[in-house]
Amino acid sequence: MASKLASDFDEQFLTCPICMLHFRDPRVLPCLHTFCRECLQVWATKQQPLECPTCRTRVSLPDQGVDGLRTNFYVNNLLDFAAVKKGSEPGVPCQVCEGGRDQTKVWCTDCAMLLCESCTAIHRKVPVTSQHELEGREGPDRLQRKRHCHKHKSQELVFFCESCNALVCTACTVVDHRPGKDHNPVEISTVAQRRRETLQGLLEDVHPRLKEMQASVKEVEKKMSNLNPAKEAATDQAKAYFRQLANLLQKREKEILSQIDDQCRADGKALQTKKEAIEFELAGLTSAQTFCQQAVEHGSDVHILEVGNQVQTRVETLLAKQLDLDIESNWSEFQFVENTAVKDFKDEVETLGGLKTDVDVSKCGVVVKPAVQGFQCSASLTTVNKGGHACVTHSRAVTTNMKDPSGESVPTKLQMERGGRWEISYVPMVTGNHRLEVKVNSQEVAGSPFDVTVQDQDTPVLTIGQKGSGVGDLDGPLDVAVDTGGTIVVVEQGNQRVQIFHADSGVCLGGFPVSGEGPYGLGVDSAGAILVTSLGEDCAIRRYSKQGALLNSVQPDCLCPSGAAVLQDGRMVVSDSAQGACLILEHDGSLIRDIGEGYLQFPSSIAVDESRGVIYVTDRFAHKIFAFDLDGNLALSFGRQGENDGEFESPAGVALDPAGNVIAGNAGDGRVQVFEPDGSFVRNVATATGKSARGVAVTPEGLYVAVACYKGHCVELYRYL
Template sequence: MAESNPADNEDDIDSLINCGICLSEMEEPKALICLHTFCVKCLKKVKHPPGQITCPLCQEDTLLPKGGIDGLRNNFFIIQLKERRAIRGTGEFKMQCTCCGATDRAAVARCVDCNGFLCQQCVDSHKPLGPLKGHAVYTIEELRSGKVEISKVGKIKCCQNHKDQILRFFCKTCGIPICHVCTVVEHSRPEHDYLTLESATEGQMQEIKGLLASCRDVAKRVDTAIKQDDKVKTELNSVMDKASQDLITTKEKVIHSFLKLIEDDYHSNSEKLQKIDAERNTTIDSSKANLSNLQAKLNNAMDMANQVLTSGSKHDVASNYTTLTSTLKQLKQAQVVTTSDDVSFVKFSPNRSEQVLKPLGHIREKTPTWQLQKEIGKDGEGKLSNGVGVAIASNGDIAVADFYTGEVKVYRRDGQYKLSLGTKQGIQLGEASHPWNVAVSHNQFYVTDATGFVNIYSLMGQYLKQFPVKSPDGISSDTYGSQLHGLDIDNDGHLLVGNRTKKYISKCTQDGTHISTIKVDIRPWFIAVTPMGRIAVSPYSSNTGVYVLDQTGKHIHTINAPKDAKSWHPTGVCCSDDGVIYIASFNTGDQGGIYSFTEDGEYLGCVTTDVTDAHGLAYTCDDGDDKLVVAQASGYPAKVFTFK
């Protein structure tokens, strides 16, 4: 930032001596702690609580001295600039005499030693008086003619408390210039420590120079940060335009099918894009506002520091030292925070299939990754001994079928144990002995176990009823030792129940009424229904794929092991709202993982390999974040992964 003397530029002088409130030339300028200066009359019009006032420009609070607004420090530098401007002018000189205080006599000269303007009568009084004979008095014409250097005029300041004494000392204790009488009276030693003004200002100027250099560095970083915000804003506008265009294009491709669903989804996504746009622009604008405010403070403080250093007197240095150095020190420590490039990341991801609940796709606000969020059932009353099946309720509760304890343990959204379904007392009515799997509707839990029954519980854990399912031959599952295992609720709200010892899946209502039986070519272990109504089934055998079937049980395709899988023994399977199929795999060497595929079997990627003896899987979209819960057997806790 180039240094200049504002006293040498008329435009700069105008900007300095004009009040920021009334925009006119300041009368009796008063400086706030932030160094912004206003007319005393304007400050008195600003509403403020007792004891402090807020700067109308930068909103920084200034504690008021005992005298209130009138007690604020006069900005002598502004006063001096006004005087110099009046001297430099070519028109009528309108400054009044500051010596005798007469308001009807215009000043015709200036006394350097008295540091004031003199009317003709006061000029005449200087000549005969002994103490005033040696004073340097210059007429206004002499000052304007250039015979006297204006910068040399008014360098000597007199004490406000002792009018006939020159300020020659600096009280380090109070941080103000003082006169000789002050050193004896108000600022006497040992309570006060003082030194000559000459000695004090030498060190003060060096300190101000150092702080000024540091603040210049901060100002450069602020400039860079503002440019970064502009860059991010430009990139955001670009990706917002692209995302919006992608959204419109995808809408036009599928507009002839599921028209109402498409329109609803389109408006939802559009509103989300607008919300993201507004929120992120607000974030950037807020950042820029903070940076601009900091920039303004830096510029103001640095300008004042430059003014003091380049054109101020020693008195100016000493008078502004305490406030100026305090402000510069604060600004030196200012944190310059830029807007992250992540703010400009927005992506519209079209769905691969048109026949889904979210036909157009999803908006990703940031680059997502799967992360382990928490473990549940690790210890305490709800400790899991052998988790197999898992389900997630609409309220966020997580239910895990614990095979060894004979219970289905329910945990709250935060992972804290809540309650259990079933008992440990054998195969009796209403008791889940060795539960395999669990599903949940809006108001009930459904549990499969070795009894050949589906057991129903309320969300509060109360046993309600149980019912068997039917084989393709009409044989009830409770008559021949069936082991009901796979369990899910389809898109119509019907239960699908798989028998892991027989090759069929039964469809029934949620109260147990039989609807139909679907013959399959494998023994179903875990079941998941996709948004398209397909049925993904993991077989009760190792090293085979997951079958994807239609509603009649017809085989569509098989999802086989992905190339990066270290082992492939598919167990748990679940499906997200946008048609992604998640499959858990394990082996005894703890080389298992969770993998994701499209409904058509295209491999999407590995969710995690941080699982041991993985079994049941459940998916939910909680507050906009995808979540997967995996049950782990052999005494390991269930794990919750979130896609953030």
């Protein structure tokens, strides 16, 4: 790979992704991305914790900061090679005398400089530089800058101390790394060969994985290339389907309109015939009425006698004639009838057609998370294809419906996440059993509808442990912490051990015994290591891996280390309950400063808000929380002894939520309270089982508060946000 890059490398290998200029002192992050040292230093001041600008991987810098990162010497070689290539071009000056533009240049690998012919000759004569390696226009593999010892500047690094994992020079092997029990210097070539073989083995493992990933990319590209044809085919089918439905509706509309027209014509004709018959009889009766009225009003006696009988007979005949004057009995007004109501048809329309995907509804799974009244709660759905793998589908394929105990609907919101995972969120306003219905492609997933028990805010969503000494049991839990991965770490007084639990299920993930007479407090550093403070004659701060290996032990100058917190840079803050003070310590336990003397009586737990530079300390005897800045100055204190809101009964545990609010647990009565950063009371979270909240911790996203219930021999999780 190096030789290939040597022949055809381009500017991308020489350009820093941050400043977009040629690398200056290139440094490699643990994720193997390279940046200028100065660029990384600026980047680190803007971002805590530091993330790689390219891949966004979180990075833990060494104790020396950016300066402690490895130099990318291959990039330096490429830069040197670029300089040599440029030096071969006409008009490029010597980097020593700034002349010799028309001369051939050579490269000094020791000085990392281009030299003209004159300077090269001098370089070879001067005793100090006479042994320097001078190269012509070679590949980057030949232009290897020599590495010199930081302590012995003139000495080249030619040995590797395996005990110290450090490159050393010949002088170092005589002074600081003399071969023996503590040091084992070996020639670099020997160790490098072993490392090269190890890396070669890794490369052999990488190759099939790369092929697998490349094949996967091609498969994804193939799927992507099929998207538009599939879309066009599905679109054409959908349009044809709905055109048929529309045609059927239009045809039915025409039929109904035609029936209306026919009915109107038939009824019109019948009514016209009826009208004509009645009008004919009306005319005869009207005429007889007129004649009769004239005879009565104007006829003489003789005239009356002459026509009277005739008029009487005519009128009586007309009146006696049976006429059909009942219109309603022969015809009723017609109207259109909705055999299917629009509302019902709308419901039916929503089921007309659908999008068939590869989702196998029988294999889809739903996980219902603990639900608490008044909080946003959620369940997760994973859509799975027929091959049993999580797969993506369109949002309209998934429908959810929730009912509370009274049958009222609870609004739900569906949010698609990565890889076929969906979050179903809702806010229940009442407690009790709710029913959650989940459908994919109009089919209910297995287990639907799901029973969701909504609890009140004072009920723990999860209780971990019970009194005992077995795996997962707890005996007098004194403190609790949550690591960056969200697992819960608990230290027990009775069993003198640490146990680690899964935050969602409460399943014990492991545990280990701890040294010391009386384990007391917990802390978790940015690397995931667990700090345990212990009281008694062998009091110390011990740092363990998650597997229980003792990494190191610090015995600071304190009588009774209780609470502990770890800063991002690895410094520690420890409370000394015996001396009534807190100590800020270096990584190795050396004292930086003590704080709180004269204020603190019995400091217990510690929480640090590094963004604001504030240390919060609970004081069990003073029944207060004190806040100091990192220089040891008192910022504020709040609380007093009592049972009312904002008052304390022997405050023990303390933690900070993502907004910087202070969460405190009382060892005396078990209340867990929330305060603003200035000490203003906000609310009560809950009262711990056994009424003794000795330790509190907040999950990374701030959803839950974990409480170590000392007398209840358990850890309880309460909904917080």
